[in-house]
Amino acid sequence: MRLKEIFEIFKQAVKGEEQDYTSGNIKKALLLLSIPIILEMIMESLFAIVDIYFVAKVSNNAIATVGNTEGLLMLIESVAIGIAMAATALIARRIGEKNEKMASQAAVQAILLATIVAVIAGIFAFIYAEDILRLLSRNNEGVVQEGKNYTRIILGFNIVLMYLFVFNGIFRAAGNPAIAMRTLWLSNGLNIVLDPIFIFGIGSFEGMGVTGAAVATCIGRGCGVLYQFYILSSGKSKIKIYKDYIRPQIEVLKSLFNLSLGGAGQFLISTASWIFLIFILNDFGEQKFSGYTLAIRVVIFSILPSWGLAMATATLVGQNLGANNSDRAESTVWMASRYNMYYLITLAIIFLVFGRQIISFFSDDMVVIDEGVLCLKILSLSYIFISYQMIVLQAFNGAGDTRTPTILCFIFMWLVQIPLAYILAKTSLESSGVYISICVSSLLITVASIYIFKQGKWKTTVV
Numbered sequence: 001m002r003l004k005e006i007f008e009i010f011k012q013a014v015k016g017e018e019q020d021y022t023s024g025n026i027k028k029a030l031l032l033l034s035i036p037i038i039l040e041m042i043m044e045s046l047f048a049i050v051d052i053y054f055v056a057k058v059s060n061n062a063i064a065t066v067g068n069t070e071g072l073l074m075l076i077e078s079v080a081i082g083i084a085m086a087a088t089a090l091i092a093r094r095i096g097e098k099n100e101k102m103a104s105q106a107a108v109q110a111i112l113l114a115t116i117v118a119v120i121a122g123i124f125a126f127i128y129a130e131d132i133l134r135l136l137s138r139n140n141e142g143v144v145q146e147g148k149n150y151t152r153i154i155l156g157f158n159i160v161l162m163y164l165f166v167f168n169g170i171f172r173a174a175g176n177p178a179i180a181m182r183t184l185w186l187s188n189g190l191n192i193v194l195d196p197i198f199i200f201g202i203g204s205f206e207g208m209g210v211t212g213a214a215v216a217t218c219i220g221r222g223c224g225v226l227y228q229f230y231i232l233s234s235g236k237s238k239i240k241i242y243k244d245y246i247r248p249q250i251e252v253l254k255s256l257f258n259l260s261l262g263g264a265g266q267f268l269i270s271t272a273s274w275i276f277l278i279f280i281l282n283d284f285g286e287q288k289f290s291g292y293t294l295a296i297r298v299v300i301f302s303i304l305p306s307w308g309l310a311m312a313t314a315t316l317v318g319q320n321l322g323a324n325n326s327d328r329a330e331s332t333v334w335m336a337s338r339y340n341m342y343y344l345i346t347l348a349i350i351f352l353v354f355g356r357q358i359i360s361f362f363s364d365d366m367v368v369i370d371e372g373v374l375c376l377k378i379l380s381l382s383y384i385f386i387s388y389q390m391i392v393l394q395a396f397n398g399a400g401d402t403r404t405p406t407i408l409c410f411i412f413m414w415l416v417q418i419p420l421a422y423i424l425a426k427t428s429l430e431s432s433g434v435y436i437s438i439c440v441s442s443l444l445i446t447v448a449s450i451y452i453f454k455q456g457k458w459k460t461t462v463v
Helices: 003-015 026-056 060-096 100-127 129-136 141-156 159-173 177-200 210-233 250-282 286-322 326-360 366-380 383-398 403-425 431-455
Strands: none
Touching: 003 026, 003 177, 026 060, 026 159, 026 177, 026 210, 026 286, 026 326, 060 100, 060 129, 060 141, 060 159, 060 210, 060 250, 060 286, 060 383, 100 129, 100 141, 100 159, 100 250, 129 141, 141 210, 159 177, 159 210, 159 286, 177 210, 177 286, 250 286, 250 383, 250 403, 250 431, 286 326, 286 366, 286 383, 326 366, 326 383, 366 431, 383 403, 383 431, 403 431
């Protein structure tokens, strides 16, 4: 594909026109769908880096607050991702069948499901935020007192995050990821501007420390959600909200719930495993845990564009299965995996060579820097496995087979990764053992997922 042609595809993708991804050139379809998602993920990852940059200027307790809260926030994100994944599978299949009415009905029911979950979780988290942070920080009162309001706001108002995930999943499934891209640009752009204002203050406003980061985040995400509501209610998308669709539809909710269980289950399993790792890493002191927190933010920065490619693959698989074109769906998966491998191998080389310079940008504490570099370099060794793992697992999800990834995550994260991390961490390897366990589990889950995918049973999944 020539450079001029790629540039034209780029412009077309960013413009945001709805496309038919069930015919034509597969590479073009993958690029048209993945470019906006990747740009969206880059903005999301840029915010993650900017956010931790400002928070790191407050204190090590502030960094630890973000790291500990993020562990539980990832549980909520897991549920949001599960619902979004269910909506993507169901809507993409209906779009592939050219049934926009049923696609819209599924979207509204997904929003209702997300609302119920977010409200329940938000009330619980708002009330028990201090206890939650105390548990996660292993009774570190310095972290609890400085960060309790950050935790209360971020977790208590999780509904804005829930809506962002679900709405973006809806737009991607409908074949217009540019709307999701613009949403993240708006919300995270506001976050980046508001972060230093609410953290450090401006003029007569003194600032709120780490709590200000939570306020800025909620305001930015809230504005993004309002934009999404406007698009869905204005008739400017294939997916439309009508009053008749708002009442609960039991059969659709049942399908969404069943798909969400598998989707949320696999992310809950993986996230819970990360929380266990956080408990292990906290045993090695605040400075080392802060180093891990900085490194994992950098890892998130590097992985999010790959998530964009994986999400694009899920949509393409769903739409092509809906159009009874399973061969095209499979070809898309292998092409996306290959592109993801090229990307992540390049990043791994960068981290191995320039890891110290990258972590030093965020902190001048040598213990923090050394630990961050150690984490970054070891985890980068698993990128070649993760590149295929991410695409193939999302292909299962896009097909509506959320059960297979859930089982694989349980086996290799709970039965392999966690015990191995604990055993290795209790030896002279200490924190290195935790990072090595992540690499080992990534290798095993990649091999298993590719083997099962090649069996082809996902092609006959009914949603």
